[in-house]
Amino acid sequence: MRWTVLLLAALLPALELPPSPADVPGVRIWPPPAFTHWPAIAYSDEQRNAAVGLPVKTRGAKAEWGWEGEAPIPLQLPADVDQTSGLVSLSLIPGLRRLRVGMPDGDHRLPLRVEPAAAATWPLARLIDGYPVDTAGVPVILLASRPQPARERLWAPLRKELPRPTGRPLLVGDPLAAWNDSAWAGLDAETRPATDLVKPHHACLVALATLPQPLPRTVIWCPGNDAIQVGEHDPEEVRLLGVLRERFAALEALPVLIVALPPRPVEERLQAAHDLRREALIAEADRTGWKLLDLARAAGDPETANKVGDNVFTTYPAGEAMGRMREVLRGALGK
Numbered sequence: 001m002r003w004t005v006l007l008l009a010a011l012l013p014a015l016e017l018p019p020s021p022a023d024v025p026g027v028r029i030w031p032p033p034a035f036t037h038w039p040a041i042a043y044s045d046e047q048r049n050a051a052v053g054l055p056v057k058t059r060g061a062k063a064e065w066g067w068e069g070e071a072p073i074p075l076q077l078p079a080d081v082d083q084t085s086g087l088v089s090l091s092l093i094p095g096l097r098r099l100r101v102g103m104p105d106g107d108h109r110l111p112l113r114v115e116p117a118a119a120a121t122w123p124l125a126r127l128i129d130g131y132p133v134d135t136a137g138v139p140v141i142l143l144a145s146r147p148q149p150a151r152e153r154l155w156a157p158l159r160k161e162l163p164r165p166t167g168r169p170l171l172v173g174d175p176l177a178a179w180n181d182s183a184w185a186g187l188d189a190e191t192r193p194a195t196d197l198v199k200p201h202h203a204c205l206v207a208l209a210t211l212p213q214p215l216p217r218t219v220i221w222c223p224g225n226d227a228i229q230v231g232e233h234d235p236e237e238v239r240l241l242g243v244l245r246e247r248f249a250a251l252e253a254l255p256v257l258i259v260a261l262p263p264r265p266v267e268e269r270l271q272a273a274h275d276l277r278r279e280a281l282i283a284e285a286d287r288t289g290w291k292l293l294d295l296a297r298a299a300g301d302p303e304t305a306n307k308v309g310d311n312v313f314t315t316y317p318a319g320e321a322m323g324r325m326r327e328v329l330r331g332a333l334g335k
Contacts, residue, residue: 031055033053033054033055035052035112038112040140040199041141041205042090042141042143043146044092044145049090050112052086052087052110053085054085058077059077059081060078061103061104066099067099068100094114095113095114096111097111097112097113097114098112099112112138112141113138114141114143115141115142117144117246117247118246118247120211121211122208122209122210123135124205124206124209131202132202132206144246145242147242147245147288163252163253163254165214165215165217166217167216168217169188169218169220170189170191170255171329172221172222173195173200173204174225174226176262176263176322179322183222183295183322184326187326187333188330193207194207195224197226198230199227199237200224200227201239205240215251218256218335219244220259220293221241221257221258222295224316227277228274231273232276233276242287256291257288258291259290259292259293260295260328261292261294261295263296263298264296264302265302266303266313298321298328299321302317306318
């Protein structure tokens, strides 16, 4: 031990260590102005906003913001906080725009992209705090058409029927893992796990930014239960159904699209949110032509399906209940 200490003492002076924050007392690192929230999917016929976070280096100071090419809006920074935020209106026109934020320390340009949802590929690379961005970290909004099932039924006799693709089936979303197993294990499909506790459907958008070729003959989305772990689901997650159907229609092919309704959670505190979300998914699936797989019915009562010991339960069904869910998925993939 003595020799180890001596050796480290000899090596430390030769190491080039970065300065510690404690070496620069009194210097605060302020975050720059940035978009903090924006719609991942927006309809072309609606008005939407994005949230912008602002550091307050000089309390009570004057500031302004506005989209490049438009008149700026004057702002007054608060006098009692170090961070504030506000909403800016979005112009839902495809392309790259920049919000100019004039602060006491100078101007900041915040880029934001609006991209057609019908594009063959989406410029989505990852999530930042649950929201999709491109490879450069620029926020991205997918511009979609609002589903209109009544109008589609009216024009259905005149519309060309889209062929079903022939590629390998695709599973996306939550693999429903529990007890060293998952509902996707051993299934004949391409799998793209995509989960996020804040916005799991945003993670699916990123996972589907590029589609396989040839296009899959079947797509199954497993929403899982992450969306209700924080108390309630995002009501906009159902937009994923319409945006995927619109994208495939633009590619002139239509896989069998299936929502795998998640199993019921064992925690009573989550069950009301689960039931409301289930109703929303069923209603939107009916509106957008998606089929349903009821994994909750296949798994059975969560008090039994999730039990692995005395008063010990897994997040998702395990054992035989997991096997039943897997068989339901296998059957849908094989059709």
